[in-house]
Amino acid sequence: MADSPVEQSCPSQLPWLVGGSQVFGLACVVLTGVWMGHYQGGYAWDGTAREFNIHPLCMVIGLVFLYGDGAALLVFRVFRNETKRVTKILHGVIHLFSLIITIVGLVAVFDYHAKNRFTDMYSLHSWCGMLNCVLFCIQWVMGLTVFLFPGGTPMLRKWYLPLHLFFGLTLFAFSIANCLLGIKEKLLFSIMSTYSKFPPEGVLANVLGLLLVVFGVLVGYIVTRKEFRRPRHPEEEALSMHFKTLTEGETPNTP
Amino acid sequence: MADSPVEQSCPSQLPWLVGGSQVFGLACVVLTGVWMGHYQGGYAWDGTAREFNIHPLCMVIGLVFLYGDGAALLVFRVFRNETKRVTKILHGVIHLFSLIITIVGLVAVFDYHAKNRFTDMYSLHSWCGMLNCVLFCIQWVMGLTVFLFPGGTPMLRKWYLPLHLFFGLTLFAFSIANCLLGIKEKLLFSIMSTYSKFPPEGVLANVLGLLLVVFGVLVGYIVTRKEFRRPRHPEEEALSMHFKTLTEGETPNTP
Numbered sequence: 001m002a003d004s005p006v007e008q009s010c011p012s013q014l015p016w017l018v019g020g021s022q023v024f025g026l027a028c029v030v031l032t033g034v035w036m037g038h039y040q041g042g043y044a045w046d047g048t049a050r051e052f053n054i055h056p057l058c059m060v061i062g063l064v065f066l067y068g069d070g071a072a073l074l075v076f077r078v079f080r081n082e083t084k085r086v087t088k089i090l091h092g093v094i095h096l097f098s099l100i101i102t103i104v105g106l107v108a109v110f111d112y113h114a115k116n117r118f119t120d121m122y123s124l125h126s127w128c129g130m131l132n133c134v135l136f137c138i139q140w141v142m143g144l145t146v147f148l149f150p151g152g153t154p155m156l157r158k159w160y161l162p163l164h165l166f167f168g169l170t171l172f173a174f175s176i177a178n179c180l181l182g183i184k185e186k187l188l189f190s191i192m193s194t195y196s197k198f199p200p201e202g203v204l205a206n207v208l209g210l211l212l213v214v215f216g217v218l219v220g221y222i223v224t225r226k227e228f229r230r231p232r233h234p235e236e237e238a239l240s241m242h243f244k245t246l247t248e249g250e251t252p253n254t255p
Numbered sequence: 256m257a258d259s260p261v262e263q264s265c266p267s268q269l270p271w272l273v274g275g276s277q278v279f280g281l282a283c284v285v286l287t288g289v290w291m292g293h294y295q296g297g298y299a300w301d302g303t304a305r306e307f308n309i310h311p312l313c314m315v316i317g318l319v320f321l322y323g324d325g326a327a328l329l330v331f332r333v334f335r336n337e338t339k340r341v342t343k344i345l346h347g348v349i350h351l352f353s354l355i356i357t358i359v360g361l362v363a364v365f366d367y368h369a370k371n372r373f374t375d376m377y378s379l380h381s382w383c384g385m386l387n388c389v390l391f392c393i394q395w396v397m398g399l400t401v402f403l404f405p406g407g408t409p410m411l412r413k414w415y416l417p418l419h420l421f422f423g424l425t426l427f428a429f430s431i432a433n434c435l436l437g438i439k440e441k442l443l444f445s446i447m448s449t450y451s452k453f454p455p456e457g458v459l460a461n462v463l464g465l466l467l468v469v470f471g472v473l474v475g476y477i478v479t480r481k482e483f484r485r486p487r488h489p490e491e492e493a494l495s496m497h498f499k500t501l502t503e504g505e506t507p508n509t510p
Contacts (some may be wrong), residue, residue: 002359004359028372085314118451119452120449120453122452122457122462123439123450123451124435124438124439124442124460124461124464125439127461127464127465128435128464128465128468131468151396154351161478162481166475166476166479166480170472173428173432174468175430176429176432177432177435180432180435180436181435181436181439183379184378184379184380184436184439184440184443184445185381185439187378187507188439188443188444189443189446192443195377195378196374196377196378197377198377199376202377204420205379206378206379206382209379209382209383210382210383210386213383213429213432216423217425220421220425224421225417225421226417245303255383
């Protein structure tokens with residue numbers, strides 16, 4: 001579906017910002033892997049702390065890295081020459097993977113708690129984290145229903161689009177805040193007595209927190225800058241003009 | 256400076272959302288006050304834990320409530336009939352108060368640490384919090400320099416405006432994330448052994464965390480919805496058209 005005016009319209013900053021975001025995002029995944037794999041004893045589905053270790057890794061991969069990439073970064077800003085339908089399906093599929101990995105991460109921590117008779121859902125991290133996951137499910141189902149099912153009328157899509165974008169970005173920021181809460185909780189449960197002596201594990205976890213924030217800011221910036229928007233293809237432009245005539249209002253210019 | 260077309264353009268949802276945000280914002284301040292005042296022993300500048308208690312209260316008032324209100328809510332969305340210059344000055348002044356209260360909060364915790372020979376700057380909360388405060392100072396100075404000092408040219412303002420808005424909102428979200436981190440840290444330092452038994456203090460602090468998130472979402476929503484923007488006054492419209500003719504581009508339509 002590529003045509004040259006569309007191909008040439010990619011702003012020069014965008015590849016650098018996208019590349020930078022991927023470096024920071026992957027660094028977050030690697031640091032979480034090293035923290036849980038090296039300092040906290042590795043991974044296993046056996047009811048020990050190694051089962052808990054699956055939880056942070058899944059959340060950083062699912063709820064932050066894949067969510068951030070799938071949210072709009074790779075899909076609506078980077079894949080500039082695909083059709084709108086292809087980008088929408090890709091967006092939904094990446095978020096489906098993100099959702100599945102998030103659910104695995106949730107099951108890991110609840111299963112670990114159950115096997116060790118630990119109380120569930122008492123901490124701020126658990127309250128915020130559960131709210132985050134439930135809202136992510138609702139957001140995904142709403143997006144699928146309105147933008148991909150044939151049921152969503154143009155008027156409904158036009159009304160829902162800004163809400164979908166706002167809550168998508170808000171949930172992404174909330175995911176990162178929840179990861180920071182989780183890092184803090186894990187550190188104080190495991191190395192509280194030595195944390196103030198700057199042990200390597202504490203410094204690594206703090207750096208992980210900062211990298212998550214940088215990844216979040218980069219994704220947020222790419223997603224909200226007007227000039228990075230995926231350009232409309234000629235046939236979408238024609239459809240949009242037609243739609244504008246019908247509604248006498250502004251038309252949706254993303255999904 | 257009021258004229259009837261401008262006065263009539265206030266969207267019907269806006270007062271409810273603004274009212275709701277103020278209820279949630281004030282509830283955050285009250286809950287923090289009760290937590291520190293009742294459960295943690297009150298306030299005093301005496302080097303004891305009561306000096307530390309000044310820190311969370313100042314941060315919730317300065318870095319969250321006043322920052323959120325001053326950011327754009329009261330100023331660029333609610334005061335719809337004031338001149339642009341008045342709203343800009345109000346914005347700067349509210350943020351100056353916000354900055355001063357934040358600095359008092361910072362001094363309180365550093366002074367408390369110094370008097371008790373506690374290590375500074377080792378935790379994720381301290382790293383993120385310090386970054387937040389430094390960036391807030393930079394953001395305030397940049398805003399003052401570009402939008403209020405006569406030095407800022409229209410081209411510079413046009414270039415900087417979206418960056419100021421993006422980083423303003425990002426810092427607001429980061430402030431709330433830092434409050435959540437601080438709540439978590441305080442809870443685990445003071446009631447770790449009983450936290451899982453749902454004590455009133457733990458539940459109050461968790462509720463405070465959720466209310467901070469709701470306040471953040473409401474402010475974020477009000478600030479980012481296009482239809483809630485403060486309408487241009489006729490004389491700004493005329494200036495803007497003139498500017499548009501000069502630059503042949505889009506013009507800034509907020510500060």
